[in-house]
Amino acid sequence: MGAQPTVSDVADIAGVSRQTVSNVLNAPELVRPATRERVEDAIRVLGYRPHASARRLRTQKSSTIGIRLDPTTQDGISGSILDRFLHALTERADRQGLRVLLFTADDPDDEIEQFRRLSDAADVDGFVLTSTFVGDPRTQWLIDHGRSFVTFGRPWGIDDMTDPQHLWVDVDGRSGLRDATRHVLGLGARRVGYLGWPAGSGTGDDRRLGWLEAMREAGTVPEAGLASLEAASEDMVPSGAEAMRRLLEAAAAGGGLDALVCASDSLALGALTVVGRSIPIVGYDNTPIAASLGFSSVEQPLDEVAAGVLELLTGAHGGRVDTDAPVEDPRHRLIAPRLVVRSGDALVSPN
């Protein structure tokens, strides 16, 4: 290892003052080209790299964003979502000279305690929140304490779209399910079922709406018949399978099911274990499972989400809403997902 060189070392070699070295790094236009080049040479020769902590102390910015790593839910298939998002976020953050710091928390209150710790210690400049839910106490705390943050996920309050209190990026699940439903309708299906989550989850209700809209638009099933085409279950494969069986029974009276769209790949897999490949099934999240088993799925463009999050965090608003950013500056990004269509050959079916 050996001691890292400092600005002084560079200054000595280049025959300038420490200050000039700093200028070359932070305000190159202030320094005469000849001098600049000399300094840059010295930097290269010494392999000098600014000491991050020193810089952070001096500038009073950590250039670091904190993100909580969810407790990995053992049962959901979609754990890799956060993983992919994290990757995209880290990569993009890096390009802007931002670091990503991880933390964990047992529950929302604990998470708030971590917010306090990390920001009081000036360890991070802002936070990225995931998996927001209705009445989320975390965002309120962050707002009350003037912390910078952006959520991946809408606040799911009354005023979502216009809420000026809160910067967010989200994927338009409703349009995703609308597309999925239209897709199978386009394949000739008339009676398209929906396997979703219990009402009240924001995300889930929104996705369901997409299915509903597409079905109403198509008019292949009378309004009164739609209720028998949907079932709900928590986001796990076995309970999804169970819900699928209920759904089949309910739908049988009206003429069965031609196709199925789901709120998640977990549910889609659950359904798959029940009906095999007898009807088209569309999942959500485009997890490796969907790719492996070859069923279509709605993909969240996580790279775009990450880009949006960083824009909001570092842009005019600086991750805060009480700034003097022009009011017309958008405070959120609603990103359209993309349906990944797969041939869906009978990979899982009986031999």
Next chain:
Amino acid sequence: MGAQPTVSDVADIAGVSRQTVSNVLNAPELVRPATRERVEDAIRVLGYRPHASARRLRTQKSSTIGIRLDPTTQDGISGSILDRFLHALTERADRQGLRVLLFTADDPDDEIEQFRRLSDAADVDGFVLTSTFVGDPRTQWLIDHGRSFVTFGRPWGIDDMTDPQHLWVDVDGRSGLRDATRHVLGLGARRVGYLGWPAGSGTGDDRRLGWLEAMREAGTVPEAGLASLEAASEDMVPSGAEAMRRLLEAAAAGGGLDALVCASDSLALGALTVVGRSIPIVGYDNTPIAASLGFSSVEQPLDEVAAGVLELLTGAHGGRVDTDAPVEDPRHRLIAPRLVVRSGDALVSPN
């Protein structure tokens, strides 16, 4: 937000010098109880928290470990492994006052460049490496440049177990597969097949050995017959399915297959799509898929791995091998995995 209080503020309130405040924090035993209490009160009242960057600058330690977030392989099922490991690592690191900083890299060379960046800038004190492979250039670079690091995964060189150059933690996949094989043998199976990866992958060869040992030990199949009981494929569901078909053909001559153990859950799922639940199948990694579909799988105790990694990184060796730590201090941890047995009811099979 407002300005955070500093040691000076605390000192003023408590009526002591800055120094005493620092002592209360870093060497409480040096300060008289009465004074200490007064200072602690002041700290509480002000909500004081030491400025992390200032401390890091002064102490010349970042108290941060860097870990690369792998590019999420779209096809493997086991992406969540890193995810769970990361969670365990972050949680444990936090308890020791360590932070976990993420970075990404496109390839090993790029990763080395990141090592250089992060350690030159004193952003991290050490690294945790995952997915090591034979002839990994990264570890060599880290050794050559005297950087602290621990790998999750053996170096897979000639001298693995005794290599004093390199601190590592790994899961004993061989014993995992031995257990898995013994388990199905215990269920009455005689001809247990093995679905693995192409030779040369270290991890894969090791796991295969576990199967081989258990089969030899059981003696239910003559040595010459073992070759027709194994097949290899890259770690993806469809190619696993294909390999399974080959395996079935090859095994048919000798009397078919009674059970199957696999190098991964991806392969297990591939096999499952071919033979359904007609024979017991054991996977590896205990991913959500195994839990969801109800097949047995070998679980890596990632929490123990994380603990081991941190011990090695912060313990006597300090993540480096050229220290004056007593030679008898263990330089690696080989952790036994745990077989998770599931009833394996016919979830995926025909309706």
Next chain:
DNA sequence: TTGTAAGCGTTATCAG
């Protein structure tokens, strides 16, 4: 046991 003084490596301010 407590206080004083110095310095970690950087950048901001303000002369020249």
Next chain:
DNA sequence: CTGATAACGCTTACAA
């Protein structure tokens, strides 16, 4: 355009 001086908030000799 360049260079001296001071400070960011903390800890660590050393002295009292």
